[in-house]
Amino acid sequence: MIALVVNGKARQLDVAPDTPLLWALRDTLQLTGTKYGCGQALCGACTVHVDGVPTRSCVTTVSAVAGRKITTVEAIDAGKVGRAVQDAWRKLDVVQCGYCQSGQIMSAVALLTTNRKPSDADIDNAMAGNLCRCATYQRIRAAIQEAARNLAGSKA
Amino acid sequence: MSAPAIENLSRRGFLKGMGGLTLGFCIAVPLGPAALAKIGVSQAPTFGFNAFLRIGSDDTVTVISKHLEMGQGTYTGLATILAEELDADWKTVKVEGAPADASRYNNLFWGPAQGTGGSTAIANSWGQLRAAGATARAMLVAAAAKRWQVPGAEITMRDGVVSHAASKRRARFGELAEAAAQEKLLIDVALKKPSEFRLVGRHAPRKDSADKVNGKALFTQDVQLPGMLVAVVAHPPRFGAVLRGVDATAAKRVKGVVEVVQIPSGVAVLANDTWAAKKGRDALKLDWDESKAFKLGSDEILAKYRELAKKPGLVAHNAGDADAAFAKAARVLRAEFDFPYLAHAAMEPMNCVVQRTAKGCEVWNGEQLHTGDQHALAAVFGLKVEQVKINMLYAGGSFGRRANVKSDYVVEAANIVKAINGRAPVKLVWLREDDMRGGYYRPMFHHALEAAIDAEGRLAGWRHRLVGQSILKGSPFEGMVKNGIDAVSVEGAANLPYAIPNLRVDLHTPEDIAVPVLWWRSVGSSHTAYSTEVFLDQVARAMGRDPVALRLELLSKHPRHAAVLRLAAEKAGWDKPLASGKAGTRRGRGVAVHESFQSYVAQVAEVTLAADGALKVDRVVCAVDCGIAVNPDNVRAQVEGAVGFALSAVLYGEIALKDGVVTAGNFDGYPILRINEMPKVEVHILPSPADPTGIGEPGVPPLAPAVANAVGAATGKYPGRLPFRVEDLKA
Numbered sequence: 001m002i003a004l005v006v007n008g009k010a011r012q013l014d015v016a017p018d019t020p021l022l023w024a025l026r027d028t029l030q031l032t033g034t035k036y037g038c039g040q041a042l043c044g045a046c047t048v049h050v051d052g053v054p055t056r057s058c059v060t061t062v063s064a065v066a067g068r069k070i071t072t073v074e075a076i077d078a079g080k081v082g083r084a085v086q087d088a089w090r091k092l093d094v095v096q097c098g099y100c101q102s103g104q105i106m107s108a109v110a111l112l113t114t115n116r117k118p119s120d121a122d123i124d125n126a127m128a129g130n131l132c133r134c135a136t137y138q139r140i141r142a143a144i145q146e147a148a149r150n151l152a153g154s155k156a
Numbered sequence: 157m158s159a160p161a162i163e164n165l166s167r168r169g170f171l172k173g174m175g176g177l178t179l180g181f182c183i184a185v186p187l188g189p190a191a192l193a194k195i196g197v198s199q200a201p202t203f204g205f206n207a208f209l210r211i212g213s214d215d216t217v218t219v220i221s222k223h224l225e226m227g228q229g230t231y232t233g234l235a236t237i238l239a240e241e242l243d244a245d246w247k248t249v250k251v252e253g254a255p256a257d258a259s260r261y262n263n264l265f266w267g268p269a270q271g272t273g274g275s276t277a278i279a280n281s282w283g284q285l286r287a288a289g290a291t292a293r294a295m296l297v298a299a300a301a302k303r304w305q306v307p308g309a310e311i312t313m314r315d316g317v318v319s320h321a322a323s324k325r326r327a328r329f330g331e332l333a334e335a336a337a338q339e340k341l342l343i344d345v346a347l348k349k350p351s352e353f354r355l356v357g358r359h360a361p362r363k364d365s366a367d368k369v370n371g372k373a374l375f376t377q378d379v380q381l382p383g384m385l386v387a388v389v390a391h392p393p394r395f396g397a398v399l400r401g402v403d404a405t406a407a408k409r410v411k412g413v414v415e416v417v418q419i420p421s422g423v424a425v426l427a428n429d430t431w432a433a434k435k436g437r438d439a440l441k442l443d444w445d446e447s448k449a450f451k452l453g454s455d456e457i458l459a460k461y462r463e464l465a466k467k468p469g470l471v472a473h474n475a476g477d478a479d480a481a482f483a484k485a486a487r488v489l490r491a492e493f494d495f496p497y498l499a500h501a502a503m504e505p506m507n508c509v510v511q512r513t514a515k516g517c518e519v520w521n522g523e524q525l526h527t528g529d530q531h532a533l534a535a536v537f538g539l540k541v542e543q544v545k546i547n548m549l550y551a552g553g554s555f556g557r558r559a560n561v562k563s564d565y566v567v568e569a570a571n572i573v574k575a576i577n578g579r580a581p582v583k584l585v586w587l588r589e590d591d592m593r594g595g596y597y598r599p600m601f602h603h604a605l606e607a608a609i610d611a612e613g614r615l616a617g618w619r620h621r622l623v624g625q626s627i628l629k630g631s632p633f634e635g636m637v638k639n640g641i642d643a644v645s646v647e648g649a650a651n652l653p654y655a656i657p658n659l660r661v662d663l664h665t666p667e668d669i670a671v672p673v674l675w676w677r678s679v680g681s682s683h684t685a686y687s688t689e690v691f692l693d694q695v696a697r698a699m700g701r702d703p704v705a706l707r708l709e710l711l712s713k714h715p716r717h718a719a720v721l722r723l724a725a726e727k728a729g730w731d732k733p734l735a736s737g738k739a740g741t742r743r744g745r746g747v748a749v750h751e752s753f754q755s756y757v758a759q760v761a762e763v764t765l766a767a768d769g770a771l772k773v774d775r776v777v778c779a780v781d782c783g784i785a786v787n788p789d790n791v792r793a794q795v796e797g798a799v800g801f802a803l804s805a806v807l808y809g810e811i812a813l814k815d816g817v818v819t820a821g822n823f824d825g826y827p828i829l830r831i832n833e834m835p836k837v838e839v840h841i842l843p844s845p846a847d848p849t850g851i852g853e854p855g856v857p858p859l860a861p862a863v864a865n866a867v868g869a870a871t872g873k874y875p876g877r878l879p880f881r882v883e884d885l886k887a
Contacts, residue, residue: 015431016411016412016431016432019431023429023431026430027386027429031371032371032380033370033371033372034371035377035504036430036585037504038588039588039822040588040822043823045503072371073370073371074371077370086370089365089369090361090365090369093362093365093790093793094365094369095227095364095368095369096227096228096229096793096794097226097502097504097550097552097553097554098364098368098373098552099375099502099503099504099552099553100503100552101368101369102371123831125832127831128831128832130831131823131828131830132503132800133501133502133555134227134553134797134801135800135803135804135829135834136793136796136797137800137830137831137834138796138837139793141831
């Protein structure tokens with residue numbers, strides 16, 4: 001049994017220790033918002049937060065994150081930054097096929113959590129590991145800036 | 157309101173759709189209440205008006221989409237059309253995927269087949285869904301008139317509310333739905349004039365945004381059924397290899413592996429979860445007979461194609477006397493272009509869920525070719541076509557891959573279920589490497605072009621020879637192969653819009669190459685736009701002409717091409733010099749225009765080249781004419797995305813073979829564009845009164861030639877092969 005805290009809930013998983021967190025989340029915990037895209041940390045579709053840090057769950061074994069706090073897209077609206085990012089994504093209709101967008105959103109939330117006023121270069125650095133075959137990149141960039149503006153406004 | 161204007165083809169299709177009309181309760185329950193809630197399906201009573209519309213007592217307007225939502229925004233666009241004529245409140249509109257049923261949901265441009273492709277979804281549905289909305293509106297009016305005892309002509313509708321001003325009565329759709337659904341179907345109803353549109357041409361937010369930002373959107377990959385097994389398959393290492401033997405001992409020892417079965421396309425490992433199935437697959441000891449496998453590499457295929465190009469092919473188009481024009485030419489220009497195989501590489505690798513049921517079989521899939529897949533599945537199980545129930549889910553991209561003429565991965569999933577005698581539902585999961593190496597690529601092509609300039613300096617002759625595999629031969633669409641010419645091999649080349657008096661296009665279709673090929677977003681135009689538009693720029697340069705001015709002169713009979721070209725040039729500031737870059741860099745601006753799927757797109761690209769050949773595409777200005785833009789923001793989104801998609805093929809895209817083995821397996825070997833490489837994209841939509849045409853694909857073709865022409869403007873050299881090689885770009 002491996003113990004994790006997923007989206008605020010303590011979970012006990014009866015899976016092989018080498019199981020990637022991705023498959024434990026998807027197949028065992030039925031949290032299918034986190035996506036499989038490459039299995040090698042090349043595309044970012046599987047991005048989750050481990051203790052707040054954006055992490056590729058497809059190459060992270062469950063044993064490596066035992067006892068840690070995992071946040072997935074299903075619970076990202078629990079935080080102010082998560083809500084601001086989702087609002088901006090909806091407002092600008094960023095998504096196309098949508099398959100990579102959970103990972104995009106997790107990376108964007110991590111960026112805005114540590115950097116409330118990212119430059120275009122900051123956005124490129126933080127988001128370059130998240131592939132989008134529909135190439136929604138222009139709107140991803142605009143939505144991150146929109147979320148940053150709204151977060152700045154809500155603080156004032 | 158105008159007189160009835162339901163266009164004939166659409167009207168016939170719509171009336172045919174009425175044959176399957178069901179009234180009253182009709183909620184399909186594919187996944188159980190929990191899953192329904194997950195995908196946002198209302199549980200309130202709903203009332204069917206026609207094959208495309210239900211209205212719930214809670215005012216929910218459910219539009220049934222016969223087309224796949226794979227990112228192109230079709231759920232939103234189709235719902236916009238119906239909601240417009242219905243005068244629905246956009247906020248209460250929901251979209252649901254139609255079942256596979258060609259009798260009601262055929263693509264009106266494809267005859268009796270249901271499916272999504274060729275940028276036809278909006279175009280073929282325009283008349284049909286306007287009629288579906290307008291007739292339902294008339295039924296609501298009739299029901300209100302009866303209930304209130306007032307003349308129907310005095311009833312007005314807006315945003316889901318039915319009103320009678322004189323008696324101050326109002327009712328929401330939900331209050332009238334049950335009675336209205338019993339009303340007689342009226343056919344001769346008026347459609348709106350474009351000036352009356354309140355949704356079409358305005359901003360109607362995407363219907364799938366909310367569920368795609370919180371992880372709730374249901375893709376095939378996300379389907380979980382009770383007792384379901386996950387299958388991962390070992391495929392042959394080369395196309396055409398067959399299994400000689402397998403030792404599954406180690407695979408069966410992996411915890412979670414349930415069964416190992418041999419199927420026609422390989423060996424499937426079934427397990428309780430995906431990770432166990434993958435580990436089991438990787439533990440198989442496989443012995444392949446490769447004696448009849450395809451063993452050529454890309455270089456050898458290209459050498460064959462170049463050799464073929466020395467001889468005349470089958471003539472695809474002939475005007476005037478090209479050979480005479482070349483015989484008299486004052487100057488002849490030549491160029492050759494090479495295009496690689498390309499993988500679609502959708503973010504969601506191919507997958508499919510299949511279950512045997514008492515009635516036949518049930519399938520969950522990002523379903524793009526309903527009718528073809530139904531037939532293929534029926535054949536595997538020995539069922540009737542109507543016993544194959546398909547649930548169409550969101551597809552995590554496709555770009556053509558899920559519209560497979562051989563139903564490859566769908567049949568594979570069915571064969572696994574058959575191999576276990578239907579004991580459990582099976583989710584077939586292709587890992588990225590399976591998807592990348594699974595074939596069905598955009599075909600490799602070689603093009604050779606020649607232009608004849610006469611003594612007066614006019615472009616008098618054009619000869620264009622293409623060499624590449626046919627997509628349509630041997631497919632259910634083989635009817636589009638005429639006199640040996642596959643129409644999609646030469647589209648964009650055989651119908652060159654330029655006024656060149658003597659023009660010949662011919663084609664070689666090699667049939668000894670066993671690499672499976674398929675349409676890839678924009679199909680033939682993905683290579684013909686490049687060869688024709690880049691070569692025309694080379695001709696313009698040789699003639700000392702401005703590329704825009706020469707094109708406009710040659711497009712005198714093609715006003716829609718000319719209009720988007722003018723608009724793109726104007727918005728890009730073509731008449732002003734391009735700002736120079738940092739010291740040591742070269743900048744260039746290039747243009748291309750191309751029609752595909754009856755939509756017209758021109759693009760102007762601005763690039764910066766570093767001395768070492770590093771290429772940055774800074775800005776792309778696009779002008780689009782796709783008829784009436786049903787949802788302008790989605791038109792912009794599709795063209796923005798098309799630029800990024802096409803730029804991947806310019807910078808990186810290549811599926812290379814070595815001794816018949818596909819070398820790339822993942823995104824390290826087949827890179828796609830990243831956010832830091834995305835240019836600034838501007839999209840300008842040309843206002844048009846024409847019926848809408850597609851926009852999923854037409855933004856792709858002009859990008860690569862516009863970028864190449866920008867490189868040509870900067871360096872004087874035009875890349876003759878895709879993807880660009882750094883040695884072709886160095887100072």
